[in-house]
Amino acid sequence: MENLFSYEGKRCLFTGCFSGMGEATARIIESLGGTIVAADIKQPTSFSYERYLEVDLRDAGAIEQMVAEVSAAGTIDRLFYCAGLPGTFPTLDVMLVNFVGLKHTVETVAPHMPRDGAIASISSSAGMGYPGQMEAVLPLVTASGHAEGRQWVEEHADEFDAYSFSKMCTIVYTLRRAATLTAETGVRLNCTSPGPTDTPMMPAFEEQAGKKFMAAYPKPIGRNSTAEEQGWPLAFLNSAAASYVSGENFFTDGGGAAGMMTGQLAMDFSLIGKN
Numbered sequence: 001m002e003n004l005f006s007y008e009g010k011r012c013l014f015t016g017c018f019s020g021m022g023e024a025t026a027r028i029i030e031s032l033g034g035t036i037v038a039a040d041i042k043q044p045t046s047f048s049y050e051r052y053l054e055v056d057l058r059d060a061g062a063i064e065q066m067v068a069e070v071s072a073a074g075t076i077d078r079l080f081y082c083a084g085l086p087g088t089f090p091t092l093d094v095m096l097v098n099f100v101g102l103k104h105t106v107e108t109v110a111p112h113m114p115r116d117g118a119i120a121s122i123s124s125s126a127g128m129g130y131p132g133q134m135e136a137v138l139p140l141v142t143a144s145g146h147a148e149g150r151q152w153v154e155e156h157a158d159e160f161d162a163y164s165f166s167k168m169c170t171i172v173y174t175l176r177r178a179a180t181l182t183a184e185t186g187v188r189l190n191c192t193s194p195g196p197t198d199t200p201m202m203p204a205f206e207e208q209a210g211k212k213f214m215a216a217y218p219k220p221i222g223r224n225s226t227a228e229e230q231g232w233p234l235a236f237l238n239s240a241a242a243s244y245v246s247g248e249n250f251f252t253d254g255g256g257a258a259g260m261m262t263g264q265l266a267m268d269f270s271l272i273g274k275n
Protein backbone atom coordinates (compact mmCIF):
# COMPACT_ATOMS: atom_id res chain seq x y z
CA MET A 1 0.00 0.00 0.00
CA GLU A 2 1.24 3.53 -0.82
CA ASN A 3 2.53 5.43 2.22
CA LEU A 4 0.38 8.58 2.19
CA PHE A 5 2.34 10.07 5.08
CA SER A 6 5.49 10.20 2.93
CA TYR A 7 6.91 13.60 1.91
CA GLU A 8 9.24 12.15 -0.75
CA GLY A 9 9.49 14.68 -3.60
CA LYS A 10 7.68 17.40 -1.64
CA ARG A 11 9.31 20.81 -1.31
CA CYS A 12 8.09 22.46 1.88
CA LEU A 13 8.43 26.13 2.82
CA PHE A 14 8.60 26.69 6.58
CA THR A 15 8.29 29.95 8.49
CA GLY A 16 9.51 29.91 12.10
CA CYS A 17 11.76 27.01 11.12
CA PHE A 18 14.44 27.30 13.78
CA SER A 19 12.61 27.19 17.08
CA GLY A 20 9.88 25.31 18.92
CA MET A 21 7.08 23.73 16.90
CA GLY A 22 8.42 24.89 13.52
CA GLU A 23 11.78 23.24 14.10
CA ALA A 24 10.19 20.05 15.46
CA THR A 25 7.87 19.88 12.45
CA ALA A 26 10.68 20.50 9.97
CA ARG A 27 12.70 17.66 11.51
CA ILE A 28 9.68 15.35 11.20
CA ILE A 29 9.12 16.35 7.55
CA GLU A 30 12.81 15.81 6.81
CA SER A 31 12.54 12.31 8.36
CA LEU A 32 9.53 11.64 6.09
CA GLY A 33 11.59 12.47 2.99
CA GLY A 34 10.58 16.10 2.41
CA THR A 35 12.82 18.98 1.32
CA ILE A 36 12.89 21.94 3.69
CA VAL A 37 13.09 25.55 2.57
CA ALA A 38 13.69 27.44 5.80
CA ALA A 39 12.53 30.99 6.52
CA ASP A 40 13.05 32.63 9.89
CA ILE A 41 14.19 35.86 11.48
CA LYS A 42 16.41 33.56 13.61
CA GLN A 43 19.67 32.08 12.40
CA PRO A 44 19.66 28.39 11.39
CA THR A 45 20.15 25.46 13.73
CA SER A 46 21.69 22.26 12.48
CA PHE A 47 19.48 20.14 10.30
CA SER A 48 19.45 19.75 6.58
CA TYR A 49 17.56 22.27 4.45
CA GLU A 50 17.69 23.30 0.79
CA ARG A 51 18.12 26.96 1.55
CA TYR A 52 17.75 29.45 4.38
CA LEU A 53 16.11 32.83 3.95
CA GLU A 54 16.35 35.43 6.69
CA VAL A 55 12.86 36.95 6.64
CA ASP A 56 11.04 39.43 8.85
CA LEU A 57 7.38 38.44 8.51
CA ARG A 58 6.22 41.84 9.74
CA ASP A 59 7.29 43.21 6.36
CA ALA A 60 5.04 42.65 3.29
CA GLY A 61 7.94 43.23 0.88
CA ALA A 62 10.09 40.64 2.66
CA ILE A 63 7.28 38.08 2.36
CA GLU A 64 6.87 38.78 -1.37
CA GLN A 65 10.63 38.54 -1.92
CA MET A 66 10.77 35.25 0.01
CA VAL A 67 8.02 33.73 -2.12
CA ALA A 68 9.51 35.04 -5.39
CA GLU A 69 12.92 33.60 -4.52
CA VAL A 70 11.60 30.22 -3.38
CA SER A 71 9.15 29.78 -6.27
CA ALA A 72 11.79 30.76 -8.85
CA ALA A 73 13.91 27.81 -7.69
CA GLY A 74 11.14 25.16 -7.79
CA THR A 75 7.59 24.18 -6.89
CA ILE A 76 6.28 25.02 -3.43
CA ASP A 77 4.30 21.88 -2.57
CA ARG A 78 3.61 22.69 1.07
CA LEU A 79 3.60 25.74 3.34
CA PHE A 80 4.02 25.37 7.10
CA TYR A 81 3.44 28.78 8.73
CA CYS A 82 4.86 28.15 12.21
CA ALA A 83 6.16 31.64 13.08
CA GLY A 84 4.51 33.54 15.89
CA LEU A 85 5.00 36.01 18.72
CA PRO A 86 3.54 35.93 22.26
CA GLY A 87 1.51 38.78 23.73
CA THR A 88 4.54 40.19 25.56
CA PHE A 89 5.55 41.87 22.27
CA PRO A 90 3.98 45.12 21.00
CA THR A 91 0.46 44.68 19.61
CA LEU A 92 1.41 45.68 16.07
CA ASP A 93 4.27 43.13 15.92
CA VAL A 94 2.07 40.36 17.31
CA MET A 95 -0.71 41.08 14.82
CA LEU A 96 1.67 41.39 11.87
CA VAL A 97 3.54 38.12 12.50
CA ASN A 98 0.62 36.05 13.83
CA PHE A 99 -2.08 37.10 11.40
CA VAL A 100 -1.51 39.87 8.82
CA GLY A 101 1.80 38.32 7.68
CA LEU A 102 0.33 34.82 7.85
CA LYS A 103 -2.55 35.80 5.57
CA HIS A 104 -0.18 37.65 3.20
CA THR A 105 2.13 34.62 3.04
CA VAL A 106 -0.76 32.25 2.31
CA GLU A 107 -2.18 34.54 -0.40
CA THR A 108 1.26 35.04 -1.99
CA VAL A 109 2.31 31.38 -1.90
CA ALA A 110 -0.99 29.73 -2.97
CA PRO A 111 -0.84 30.82 -6.65
CA HIS A 112 2.55 29.07 -6.93
CA MET A 113 1.27 25.74 -5.62
CA PRO A 114 0.23 22.66 -7.59
CA ARG A 115 -3.38 21.42 -7.34
CA ASP A 116 -2.42 18.97 -4.59
CA GLY A 117 -0.75 21.76 -2.61
CA ALA A 118 -1.46 22.18 1.09
CA ILE A 119 -1.02 24.85 3.74
CA ALA A 120 -1.00 24.40 7.50
CA SER A 121 -0.54 27.14 10.06
CA ILE A 122 -0.55 27.31 13.85
CA SER A 123 -3.31 29.16 15.68
CA SER A 124 -3.92 28.44 19.39
CA SER A 125 -6.55 27.28 21.84
CA ALA A 126 -6.32 30.94 22.96
CA GLY A 127 -8.42 31.62 19.82
CA MET A 128 -11.19 29.19 20.74
CA GLY A 129 -13.58 32.06 21.53
CA TYR A 130 -13.88 32.92 17.82
CA PRO A 131 -17.55 31.82 17.35
CA GLY A 132 -18.68 34.64 19.66
CA GLN A 133 -16.30 37.19 18.14
CA MET A 134 -17.11 36.99 14.44
CA GLU A 135 -18.28 40.61 14.21
CA ALA A 136 -15.08 41.80 15.89
CA VAL A 137 -12.65 39.80 13.74
CA LEU A 138 -14.28 39.98 10.29
CA PRO A 139 -13.17 43.55 9.41
CA LEU A 140 -9.52 42.48 9.77
CA VAL A 141 -9.97 38.98 8.36
CA THR A 142 -11.58 40.41 5.22
CA ALA A 143 -9.27 43.45 4.86
CA SER A 144 -7.91 43.49 1.35
CA GLY A 145 -4.15 43.07 1.37
CA HIS A 146 -1.33 43.63 3.84
CA ALA A 147 -1.41 47.45 3.88
CA GLU A 148 -5.14 47.57 4.66
CA GLY A 149 -4.73 44.91 7.37
CA ARG A 150 -1.86 46.77 8.96
CA GLN A 151 -3.79 50.04 8.89
CA TRP A 152 -6.81 48.39 10.54
CA VAL A 153 -4.56 47.07 13.34
CA GLU A 154 -2.95 50.49 13.85
CA GLU A 155 -6.36 52.15 14.10
CA HIS A 156 -7.92 49.57 16.46
CA ALA A 157 -4.91 48.39 18.51
CA ASP A 158 -6.38 49.42 21.87
CA GLU A 159 -9.63 47.49 21.33
CA PHE A 160 -8.43 43.89 21.73
CA ASP A 161 -5.95 41.53 23.38
CA ALA A 162 -3.40 41.03 20.58
CA TYR A 163 -2.47 37.39 21.08
CA SER A 164 -5.95 35.86 21.36
CA PHE A 165 -7.31 38.23 18.68
CA SER A 166 -4.56 37.20 16.25
CA LYS A 167 -5.38 33.55 16.87
CA MET A 168 -9.15 34.04 16.43
CA CYS A 169 -8.41 35.84 13.14
CA THR A 170 -6.25 32.91 11.99
CA ILE A 171 -9.00 30.39 12.69
CA VAL A 172 -11.76 32.44 11.06
CA TYR A 173 -9.57 33.22 8.02
CA THR A 174 -8.65 29.52 7.65
CA LEU A 175 -12.27 28.37 7.87
CA ARG A 176 -13.57 31.05 5.47
CA ARG A 177 -10.75 31.10 2.94
CA ALA A 178 -10.50 27.31 2.55
CA ALA A 179 -13.93 27.34 0.92
CA THR A 180 -12.79 29.56 -1.94
CA LEU A 181 -9.10 28.66 -2.13
CA THR A 182 -9.69 24.92 -2.34
CA ALA A 183 -12.51 25.36 -4.87
CA GLU A 184 -10.41 27.66 -7.07
CA THR A 185 -6.99 26.03 -6.85
CA GLY A 186 -7.29 22.63 -5.17
CA VAL A 187 -4.93 23.85 -2.43
CA ARG A 188 -6.04 22.72 1.05
CA LEU A 189 -5.89 25.18 3.95
CA ASN A 190 -5.94 24.10 7.62
CA CYS A 191 -4.65 25.18 11.00
CA THR A 192 -3.94 23.64 14.38
CA SER A 193 -4.86 25.08 17.77
CA PRO A 194 -2.32 23.87 20.32
CA GLY A 195 -2.72 24.18 24.06
CA PRO A 196 0.26 24.96 26.34
CA THR A 197 3.40 23.55 24.73
CA ASP A 198 6.94 23.46 26.09
CA THR A 199 8.81 25.62 23.57
CA PRO A 200 10.94 28.77 23.97
CA MET A 201 7.65 30.74 23.90
CA MET A 202 6.33 29.24 27.17
CA PRO A 203 8.21 31.61 29.55
CA ALA A 204 6.52 34.57 27.83
CA PHE A 205 3.06 33.07 28.51
CA GLU A 206 4.08 32.43 32.13
CA GLU A 207 5.32 36.02 32.43
CA GLN A 208 2.10 37.44 30.99
CA ALA A 209 -0.58 35.15 32.48
CA GLY A 210 1.30 33.81 35.51
CA LYS A 211 2.85 30.38 36.10
CA LYS A 212 -0.11 29.19 38.18
CA PHE A 213 -2.63 30.10 35.47
CA MET A 214 -0.59 28.27 32.82
CA ALA A 215 -0.15 25.22 35.08
CA ALA A 216 -3.90 25.07 35.73
CA TYR A 217 -4.83 25.65 32.05
CA PRO A 218 -7.38 22.93 31.21
CA LYS A 219 -5.56 19.93 29.69
CA PRO A 220 -7.14 16.54 30.37
CA ILE A 221 -3.91 14.77 29.37
CA GLY A 222 -2.44 16.32 32.52
CA ARG A 223 0.73 17.90 31.15
CA ASN A 224 1.94 20.38 28.54
CA SER A 225 2.47 19.19 24.98
CA THR A 226 5.94 18.74 23.50
CA ALA A 227 6.87 20.51 20.27
CA GLU A 228 7.01 17.12 18.49
CA GLU A 229 3.45 16.35 19.55
CA GLN A 230 2.45 19.52 17.69
CA GLY A 231 4.62 18.64 14.69
CA TRP A 232 2.93 15.33 13.86
CA PRO A 233 -0.60 16.78 13.47
CA LEU A 234 0.84 19.50 11.20
CA ALA A 235 2.66 16.81 9.22
CA PHE A 236 -0.63 14.90 8.90
CA LEU A 237 -2.63 17.94 7.73
CA ASN A 238 -0.16 18.71 4.94
CA SER A 239 0.27 15.05 3.89
CA ALA A 240 -1.58 13.13 1.21
CA ALA A 241 -3.20 11.18 4.06
CA ALA A 242 -5.31 14.32 4.68
CA SER A 243 -6.21 14.81 0.99
CA TYR A 244 -9.91 15.34 1.87
CA VAL A 245 -9.28 17.69 4.81
CA SER A 246 -9.61 21.44 4.25
CA GLY A 247 -11.02 24.31 6.29
CA GLU A 248 -10.22 22.50 9.52
CA ASN A 249 -9.15 24.02 12.82
CA PHE A 250 -7.56 21.02 14.52
CA PHE A 251 -7.48 21.40 18.34
CA THR A 252 -4.20 19.80 19.44
CA ASP A 253 -4.61 20.62 23.10
CA GLY A 254 -5.07 17.30 24.87
CA GLY A 255 -8.85 17.75 25.02
CA GLY A 256 -8.86 21.16 26.75
CA ALA A 257 -11.01 23.11 24.26
CA ALA A 258 -13.45 20.22 23.91
CA GLY A 259 -13.90 20.17 27.68
CA MET A 260 -14.35 23.95 27.87
CA MET A 261 -16.77 24.14 24.93
CA THR A 262 -18.99 21.47 26.49
CA GLY A 263 -18.91 23.03 29.96
CA GLN A 264 -16.86 20.21 31.53
CA LEU A 265 -13.76 22.34 32.18
CA ALA A 266 -13.05 26.04 32.75
CA MET A 267 -10.07 28.34 32.90
CA ASP A 268 -9.34 29.61 36.41
CA PHE A 269 -9.05 33.36 35.83
CA SER A 270 -8.50 33.93 39.57
CA LEU A 271 -4.96 32.59 38.94
CA ILE A 272 -4.08 35.24 36.33
CA GLY A 273 -0.79 36.92 37.24
CA LYS A 274 0.00 34.46 40.07
CA ASN A 275 3.41 32.79 40.19
Ligand SMILES: NC(=O)c1ccc[n+]([C@@H]2O[C@H](COP(=O)([O-])OP(=O)(O)OC[C@H]3O[C@@H](n4cnc5c(N)ncnc54)[C@H](O)[C@@H]3O)[C@@H](O)[C@H]2O)c1
Binding pocket: 015, 016, 017, 018, 019, 020, 021, 022, 039, 040, 041, 042, 055, 056, 057, 058, 082, 083, 084, 085, 086, 097, 098, 122, 123, 124, 125, 193, 194, 195, 196, 197, 198, 199, 200, 201, 202, 205
Ligand atom coordinates in the same frame (compact mmCIF):
# COMPACT_ATOMS: atom_id res chain seq x y z
N1 LIG B 1 4.13 27.33 22.97
C1 LIG B 1 2.83 27.33 23.20
O1 LIG B 1 2.37 27.03 24.33
C2 LIG B 1 1.86 27.68 22.10
C3 LIG B 1 0.50 27.34 22.29
C4 LIG B 1 -0.40 27.60 21.27
C5 LIG B 1 0.03 28.18 20.09
N2 LIG B 1 1.35 28.51 19.93
C6 LIG B 1 1.76 29.08 18.65
O2 LIG B 1 2.64 28.19 18.01
C7 LIG B 1 3.45 28.90 17.05
C8 LIG B 1 4.90 28.47 17.24
O3 LIG B 1 5.33 28.95 18.50
P1 LIG B 1 6.42 28.19 19.41
O4 LIG B 1 5.75 27.86 20.66
O5 LIG B 1 7.07 27.15 18.60
O6 LIG B 1 7.38 29.42 19.72
P2 LIG B 1 8.90 29.77 19.35
O7 LIG B 1 9.15 31.09 19.96
O8 LIG B 1 9.77 28.64 19.70
O9 LIG B 1 8.88 29.89 17.75
C9 LIG B 1 8.40 31.06 17.08
C10 LIG B 1 9.14 31.20 15.78
O10 LIG B 1 8.63 32.37 15.10
C11 LIG B 1 9.73 33.10 14.59
N3 LIG B 1 9.43 34.51 14.41
C12 LIG B 1 9.02 35.39 15.37
N4 LIG B 1 8.94 36.64 14.84
C13 LIG B 1 9.27 36.53 13.54
C14 LIG B 1 9.37 37.47 12.47
N5 LIG B 1 9.14 38.79 12.64
N6 LIG B 1 9.76 37.02 11.25
C15 LIG B 1 10.05 35.70 11.06
N7 LIG B 1 9.96 34.77 12.02
C16 LIG B 1 9.58 35.19 13.25
C17 LIG B 1 10.83 32.89 15.66
O11 LIG B 1 12.12 33.24 15.18
C18 LIG B 1 10.66 31.42 15.95
O12 LIG B 1 11.38 30.62 15.02
C19 LIG B 1 3.16 30.38 17.33
O13 LIG B 1 2.23 30.85 16.39
C20 LIG B 1 2.53 30.37 18.72
O14 LIG B 1 1.70 31.47 18.92
C21 LIG B 1 2.27 28.28 20.93
